[in-house]
Amino acid sequence: MRKEDTVKLISAEGFEFVIHKEAAMVSQTIRNMLTSPGSFAETEHGEVTFPEISTTILEKICQYFYWSLQYANGKETEFPIEPELTLELMMAANYLHT
Amino acid sequence: MTSIDNQRDHKSMGGICSRKRDQQVFEGRVRRGVSGNYSKSSSSKWLGTTFARPNADLQPGCSFPSLLELCIYRIREDISRYKSFSMLPRDISQQIFNELVISHCLTAASLEAFRDCALQDVLLGEYPGVMDSWMDVISSQGSSLLSVDLSDSDVTDAGLGLLKDCSNLQAIALNYCNNISDHGLKHLSGLTNVTSLSLKKSCSVTAEGMRAFSTLLNLENLDMERCSGIHGGLVHLKGLKKLESLNIRCCKHITDMDMKAISGLTNLKELQISNSNVTDVGVSYLRGLQKLIMLNLEGCNITTACLEYISALATLAYLNLNRCHLSDDGCDKFSGLKNLKVLSLAFNDVTDACLVHLKGLKNLESLNLDSCRIGDEGIANLAGLPLKSLELSDTSVGSSGLRHLSGITLLENLNLSFTLVTDSGLRKLSGLTSLRSLNLDARQITDAGLTALTSLTGLTRLDLFGARITDSGTNCLKHFKNLKSLEICGGGLTDAGVKNIKDLVHLTVLNLSQNTNLTDKTLELISGLTELVSLNVSNSLITNEGLRYLKPLKNLRALSLESCKVTASEIKKLQSTELPNLASFRPE
Numbered sequence: 001m002r003k004e005d006t007v008k009l010i011s012a013e014g015f016e017f018v019i020h021k022e023a024a025m026v027s028q029t030i031r032n033m034l035t036s037p038g039s040f041a042e043t044e045h046g047e048v049t050f051p052e053i054s055t056t057i058l059e060k061i062c063q064y065f066y067w068s069l070q071y072a073n074g075k076e077t078e079f080p081i082e083p084e085l086t087l088e089l090m091m092a093a094n095y096l097h098t
Numbered sequence: 099m100t101s102i103d104n105q106r107d108h109k110s111m112g113g114i115c116s117r118k119r120d121q122q123v124f125e126g127r128v129r130r131g132v133s134g135n136y137s138k139s140s141s142s143k144w145l146g147t148t149f150a151r152p153n154a155d156l157q158p159g160c161s162f163p164s165l166l167e168l169c170i171y172r173i174r175e176d177i178s179r180y181k182s183f184s185m186l187p188r189d190i191s192q193q194i195f196n197e198l199v200i201s202h203c204l205t206a207a208s209l210e211a212f213r214d215c216a217l218q219d220v221l222l223g224e225y226p227g228v229m230d231s232w233m234d235v236i237s238s239q240g241s242s243l244l245s246v247d248l249s250d251s252d253v254t255d256a257g258l259g260l261l262k263d264c265s266n267l268q269a270i271a272l273n274y275c276n277n278i279s280d281h282g283l284k285h286l287s288g289l290t291n292v293t294s295l296s297l298k299k300s301c302s303v304t305a306e307g308m309r310a311f312s313t314l315l316n317l318e319n320l321d322m323e324r325c326s327g328i329h330g331g332l333v334h335l336k337g338l339k340k341l342e343s344l345n346i347r348c349c350k351h352i353t354d355m356d357m358k359a360i361s362g363l364t365n366l367k368e369l370q371i372s373n374s375n376v377t378d379v380g381v382s383y384l385r386g387l388q389k390l391i392m393l394n395l396e397g398c399n400i401t402t403a404c405l406e407y408i409s410a411l412a413t414l415a416y417l418n419l420n421r422c423h424l425s426d427d428g429c430d431k432f433s434g435l436k437n438l439k440v441l442s443l444a445f446n447d448v449t450d451a452c453l454v455h456l457k458g459l460k461n462l463e464s465l466n467l468d469s470c471r472i473g474d475e476g477i478a479n480l481a482g483l484p485l486k487s488l489e490l491s492d493t494s495v496g497s498s499g500l501r502h503l504s505g506i507t508l509l510e511n512l513n514l515s516f517t518l519v520t521d522s523g524l525r526k527l528s529g530l531t532s533l534r535s536l537n538l539d540a541r542q543i544t545d546a547g548l549t550a551l552t553s554l555t556g557l558t559r560l561d562l563f564g565a566r567i568t569d570s571g572t573n574c575l576k577h578f579k580n581l582k583s584l585e586i587c588g589g590g591l592t593d594a595g596v597k598n599i600k601d602l603v604h605l606t607v608l609n610l611s612q613n614t615n616l617t618d619k620t621l622e623l624i625s626g627l628t629e630l631v632s633l634n635v636s637n638s639l640i641t642n643e644g645l646r647y648l649k650p651l652k653n654l655r656a657l658s659l660e661s662c663k664v665t666a667s668e669i670k671k672l673q674s675t676e677l678p679n680l681a682s683f684r685p686e
Contacts, residue, residue, distance in 0.1 A: 064165045071162040081172045083179055090173075090190055093165035 007034065008047040009062065011055040021046075023065035028097035053092050060089055061096065166190075170197045177208045188216040188242065199225060209235050216242035223249035223271055230257030241266045249273035249296075255282030266291050273298035273321075280307030287313045293340075299324040305331030312337055319343040323370070326350055332359040343368040347394065354380035361386055372396035372418065378404040385410050392416035396442070402428035409434030420444040420466070426451045433458050444468035444489065450476030459483065468492055468513075474499030480506070487511040491537070497523025504529055515539035515561065521547030528553045535559035539585075545571030552577040559583040563609070569595035576601065583607035593619040600624055611636040611658065618644025625650050636660035636684070642668040649676040657683040 007024045009017045025031040033048060050058060060081075067079045081089065092098075163171075173180060173194055183191040195212055198204035199222065209232055217239045222228050228251035236246065237260040244266060254277040261267065262285050270292055272278055279302040286292070287310040295314070297303060298321055308331035311317065317338050322328055322345065329351035335341060341363050346352055347370045357380035360366070366387050371380075372394045381404035384390070390411050395404075396418045402425075408414065409431065417435065420442045429452040435441070438459055443452075444466045453476035456462070464487040465480070473494040480488070481502045486509060496518035503509065504526045512530070515537045524547040527533070533554050538547070543565035557578045568590035575581070581602050591613035599608070600623045608630060610616060616638035624630070625647040633654060641663040648654065654677050657669065666685045673680045 061165065064168075068162040068165075079168055081168060083172065083176055086169045086172050087180075087183075087186060090166060090169040091186065093169060094187065094190055096165075098165040 003046070006046065009058060010047065010049040011053055011058040012051050013055050015055040015058070017058060017062050019062050019065065023062070023069060024048075026065045026068050026098060027061075030096065050092075052095075054088070057085065057088050057092050060085060061092060061098065064098065166193070170194055174198060174201060174203050177203060177211075180208075180211045182213065183211050184214045186215070188218070191215040192217050192219065195220075202226070206231060213238045215239065218242055218244045219246075221245065221247040222251065223247035223273070225251070228253060230254055233257040233260040237261055237264055240264060243267055245269035247271040248275060249298075251275055252277055255279055255285075258282040259285040261285065262288060265289065268292060269294040271296040272300065275300060276302070278302070280304055280310075283307040283310045286310050290314060291316055293317060294319040296321040297325060298322070301326055303328060305329065305334075307331070308334045311335060314338065315340065317341055321345040322349065323347045324349065329353060329356055332356045335360060336362060338363065340365055342366060345370040346374065347371070348373045350374065352376060354383070357381070357383040364388065366390055368392040370394040372398065374398060376400070378407075382407050384408075388412060390414055394418040395422065396420040398422055400424075402431050405431035405434060409436075412437065415439040415461075418442040419446065420468075422446060424448055430455050432456055435459060436461070438462055440464040442466040443470060446470055448472070453477070453479040456480065457482065463487065463508075465489070474502075477502045484508055486532075489513045490517055491515045493517055495519065497526075500524070500526040503527065506530070508532055511535040513537040515563075519543070521550070524548075525550040527551060530554065531556060533557060537561040538565055539563040540565060541588075542566075544568075545574075548574040555579065557581060558604075560585070562586045562588065564588055566590055567595075569598075571595075572598035575599060578602065579604070581605055585609040587612040589613055591616060593617055593623065596620045596623045600626060603627060604629060606631045606653075608632070609634040611638070611660075614638060616640065618647070621645070621647040627651070628653065630654055632656040634658040636662065638662055640664055645669065645672050648672060652677065653679060655679050655681045660684045 001020065005021055006018050007021050009019065009024065021034065025034065030048060064079060070077070170193060174197055177198065183194060191212060195217055198208060204225070206227065213235045220236050220239065220243065228248060230253055233253065240263060243264040245268060246261065249271050250273065253275055258278060259282065267289050268291055270286065273296055278300060283303065290313060292314050293316050295317060303325050304327040308328060312334045315338065318340050320341060320343070324347070326349060328346070328349055336359065342365055344360065344366060350373065352371060352374035354377055357376055361383040364386060367389050369384070369387070369390060369392070373396065376395070376398045378400050381395070381400060385407050388411065391413055393408065393414060393416070397420070400422050408417065415437060417438055417440070421444070424443070424446040426449055429448060432452065432455040436459060439461050441462060441464070445468065449471045450473055453472060457479045460483070462483045463485060465485060466489040468489050469492040474496055477495055477499040483506065485506050488509060488511070491513045495514070497520050500519060500523045507530060509530050510532050512533060517540060519540065520542050521544055528550055531553060534556055536554065536557060536559070539561050541564050543562065545568055548567065548571045552574050555577055558580050560578060560581060563585045564587065566588045567586045569592055572591070572595040575598050579602065582604050584599070584602065584605060587609055589612050591610060592615045596610070596616065605627050606629050608624065608627065610620065611634045614637055616635060618640055620635060621640060621644040628650055630651050631653050636658050637660065639662070640659055642665060645664065645668055657680060664685065669683050673683065
């Protein structure tokens with residue numbers, strides 16, 4: 001992965017996920033951060049910190065980003081969600097417009 | 099054949115329960131947005147719309163389910179795990195709630211998890227099992243609750259009492275609630291923020307119960323259709339100066355005195371008093387309603403004498419006078435209705451002599467003359483009107499009358515079913531290229547007539563139900579690429595003719611019943627019409643063997659194969675494995 005094609009997502013605990021920009025932009029919120037010129041520091045550094053999203057949840061969200069890209073390309077598998085994560089995951093999904 | 103009023107008479111589930119109403123007066127009926135408060139918020143574009151959720155609606159440009167949706171589906175799957183959603187932001191719990199309602203997974207037990215969730219909409223109209231025991235959780239939404247629909251439930255007066263503290267309620271629907279009486283309505287009197295109240299067919303409600311409404315000073319819409327005992331109660335509405343819409347259709351005992359009681363409600367824009375005992379005297383009390391846009395007097399005991407009062411209503415645009423036994427006597431008064439856009443005169447005894455007086459109605463866009471005693475001569479008077487919709491079903495209009503229509507180029511909707519129009523007359527319609535819907539359901543129409551219409555390429559709906567169309571006539575259908583609905587049931591079609599139907603890819607409704615020679619080949623031919631929602635090929639030679647061709651029709655919701663060699667069990671099999679949206683089928 002070329003650095004300019006990636007983005008770093010940082011969880012509440014400080015855990016860093018480096019993923020493709022294309023995947024991260026599945027989230028409307030992240031897309032706005034990365035594409036609105038000048039208005040977010042995130043645009044320049046390619047880094048977004050989520051002080052309210054735990055590592056477990058952020059990992060799940062990254063998995064979802066990649067899953068949805070595959071889904072859109074016709075690979076319609078099921079996306080597994082552990083029941084104990086649903087409520088927290090929903091709140092994050094709501095925030096991320098995902 | 100049916101009056102427009104009845105055609106539109108669908109139960110709109112929770113229809114009145116929306117704050118963001120897109121109100122539209124339409125052909126004597128009021129249509130309201132069916133959506134709840136949340137359906138327009140960005141986080142839930144996909145909720146609260148329909149049972150089938152097309153992916154395209156999820157997010158613009160996205161072709162996969164959102165994570166939020168996946169979570170909600172997951173929750174639905176094992177809803178019993180969740181004891182409370184009250185820690186969630188309320189718009190999320192609202193979405194979970196809506197999903198459970200849509201999927202019919204909400205039960206008394208799962209409802210408990212929504213206690214104190216600050217829900218804004220509890221729309222449970224026609225939801226099975228709703229009763230008083232549900233009301234405690236519903237009322238726990240407290241001041242957050244803005245709209246509630248308990249239509250067709252077993253909720254009683256006592257249950258209704260629990261809503262007393264939901265002081266911000268704006269919309270309440272209690273249609274078809276047989277257990278709610280005057281006593282229960284008393285509990286509503288303190289809910290002064292209510293703007294919409296719907297109590298259709300509440301048979302135990304009387305004039306006394308309506309006393310509770312006198313304090314609802316913000317009320318804008320009141321629907322008491324089919325409440326047979328409310329006569330005399332309209333006096334309690336006198337102070338409701340904000341009332342814009344009042345529906346008391348089919349309240350049989352409503353009389354002229356009730357009209358007197360509402361004569362001061364000068365903010366009224368829509369008034370429906372059809373099928374009541376109101377006479378010309380009653381209509382005279384409405385003269386002061388100068389904001390009235392729509393008036394429905396269908397089936398009332400009135401004469402043309404009341405048109406004088408109606409003419410005085412300067413803003414009136416929609417008038418329904420169907421089934422009023424009106425005759426030509428005094429029909430010159432029609433000329434005074436100059437602002438009318440929509441006039442329904444179906445099932446009256448008026449003749450051509452009456453139509454002379456419609457000539458000057460220069461704003462008229464829609465005219466319904468279904469089953470009136472009119473013919474070609476009368477039609478001449480319509481030639482200069484800006485009509486978009488004209489209903490001439492069951493009249494004596496024939497081919498020579500059609501020449502008067504050839505200049506009405508705005509026409510979008512024309513019904514000539516059961517008229518005397520023949521093939522040769524249809525040529526005069528060839529220039530009406532704005533036509534979207536054309537009904538030619540008449541036995542004397544044949545292939546030859548159809549060939550004269552090939553210029554009408556904008557047609558989306560073509561009804562040739564009883565017309566004698568054969569395979570050769572279907573060659574014309576290729577000109578109608580935009581067709582969404584097609585009916586050809588005259589008996590003359592074979593599989594060869596269906597070849598010309600298979601390319602009409604936008605068809606959602608197709609009726610080919612009564613063509614007794616159609617075989618399984620027909621189903622094979624139409625298997626590419628994947629937008630089909632309703633298909634009828636009853637009375638044909640279709641067999642169980644042919645059902646497999648229906649597999650690609652994933653949007654199919656209604657299928658009729660009555661009097662074929664098809665068994666219900668085979669259709670059921672198909673439904674469970676291939677056609678999840680199939681909601682109704684015959685044989686069953």
